[in-house]
Amino acid sequence: MHTIIETIKSIAFEIDQAIKTEDLGYSNSENSSGEDQLKLDVQSDLIIEKAFASVAVVKNLVSEEKEGVLELHAEGKYTICYDPLDGSSLVDVNLSVGSIFGIYEGVLKAQNLVASAYVVYGPRVELVIAQKSQKPMLYRVLNNAFKQIAEITMEKKGKLNAPGGTQQHWEKHHKILIDDLFAQGYRLRYSGGMVPDLHQIMLKGGGLFSYPGTSDKPEGKLRQLFEVIPFAFIYEQAGGEAIDDKGIRLMELVPKHPHDTSPCFFGSVYEIDVMKKAYGIEA
Numbered sequence: 001m002h003t004i005i006e007t008i009k010s011i012a013f014e015i016d017q018a019i020k021t022e023d024l025g026y027s028n029s030e031n032s033s034g035e036d037q038l039k040l041d042v043q044s045d046l047i048i049e050k051a052f053a054s055v056a057v058v059k060n061l062v063s064e065e066k067e068g069v070l071e072l073h074a075e076g077k078y079t080i081c082y083d084p085l086d087g088s089s090l091v092d093v094n095l096s097v098g099s100i101f102g103i104y105e106g107v108l109k110a111q112n113l114v115a116s117a118y119v120v121y122g123p124r125v126e127l128v129i130a131q132k133s134q135k136p137m138l139y140r141v142l143n144n145a146f147k148q149i150a151e152i153t154m155e156k157k158g159k160l161n162a163p164g165g166t167q168q169h170w171e172k173h174h175k176i177l178i179d180d181l182f183a184q185g186y187r188l189r190y191s192g193g194m195v196p197d198l199h200q201i202m203l204k205g206g207g208l209f210s211y212p213g214t215s216d217k218p219e220g221k222l223r224q225l226f227e228v229i230p231f232a233f234i235y236e237q238a239g240g241e242a243i244d245d246k247g248i249r250l251m252e253l254v255p256k257h258p259h260d261t262s263p264c265f266f267g268s269v270y271e272i273d274v275m276k277k278a279y280g281i282e283a
């Protein structure tokens with residue numbers, strides 16, 4: 001695991017450099033979710049593939065930018081599922097973006113996730129790593145190296161509300177939930193990049209990030225293996241909660257396909273309780 005973490009650190013430096021210096025245009029290809037790929041998406045994916053090619057414990061890679069599984073080392077132990085540049089459509093307006101990594105051992109399902117990590121490329125580069133039975137650890141780049149900063153613990157109740165999805169497609173009970181939180185004084189914080197949005201909620205104590213099932217996307221937008229499960233693990237390790245629209249822990253998800261999505265709710269204990277009441281889920 002140490003080698004994987006060190007590799008993620010070097011990947012973060014390379015992708016950060018690419019974001020700062022490379023062409024922001026579109027490539028001529030689509031990813032497996034049918035989205036146009038930016039040159040930066042393709043390049044970040046390549047950086048990650050090359051970096052893990054020399055890490056023998058990595059058996060397979062599964063990328064948001066590729067269809068299927070790429071075998072690297074038949075004798076390896078871990079499969080790394082990653083989103084190389086989440087929120088890449090925000091780079092051209094100079095907002096923060098991120099890379100997300102889920103490290104799985106065995107069949108690709110949430111219960112087999114052994115560690116996860118994400119990198120935030122913002123005014124500073126930050127990295128959060130979570131491993132079993134440990135609080136997530138925050139690292140920040142200082143003097144060209146990652147320095148360990150602090151363990152992350154969420155409060156029981158926060159102040160921020162990050163509601164994803166198009167409002168005109170929300171279900172009635174979801175609108176009631178979002179309105180209720182605003183009526184309680186919660187402040188809107190939504191950039192359109194799940195990495196900085198979830199990072200902000202976690203570091204500022206708590207709140208709710210939601211990406212529900214909607215009439216146009218009943219299974220939500222965010223991908224289970226690369227986005228939802230890695231963050232669910234980090235939120236739970238930090239003392240928060242992460243569930244789907246039926247109240248089931250996201251850490252119980254079993255994707256049928258690498259690119260399956262799920263409605264998802266990440267928050268502190270209080271906001272997840274409010275969500276359950278709005279959705280008619282038994283506490």
Ligand code: AFP
Pocket residue numbers: 035085086087088089090164165166192193194195221222
């Ligand atoms: P892109 O990678 O296409 O920019 O999408 C980012 C993302 O997957 C996630 O980071 C955001 O939370 C979510 O999509 C935003 O989606 P909406 O624009 O539908 O709110």
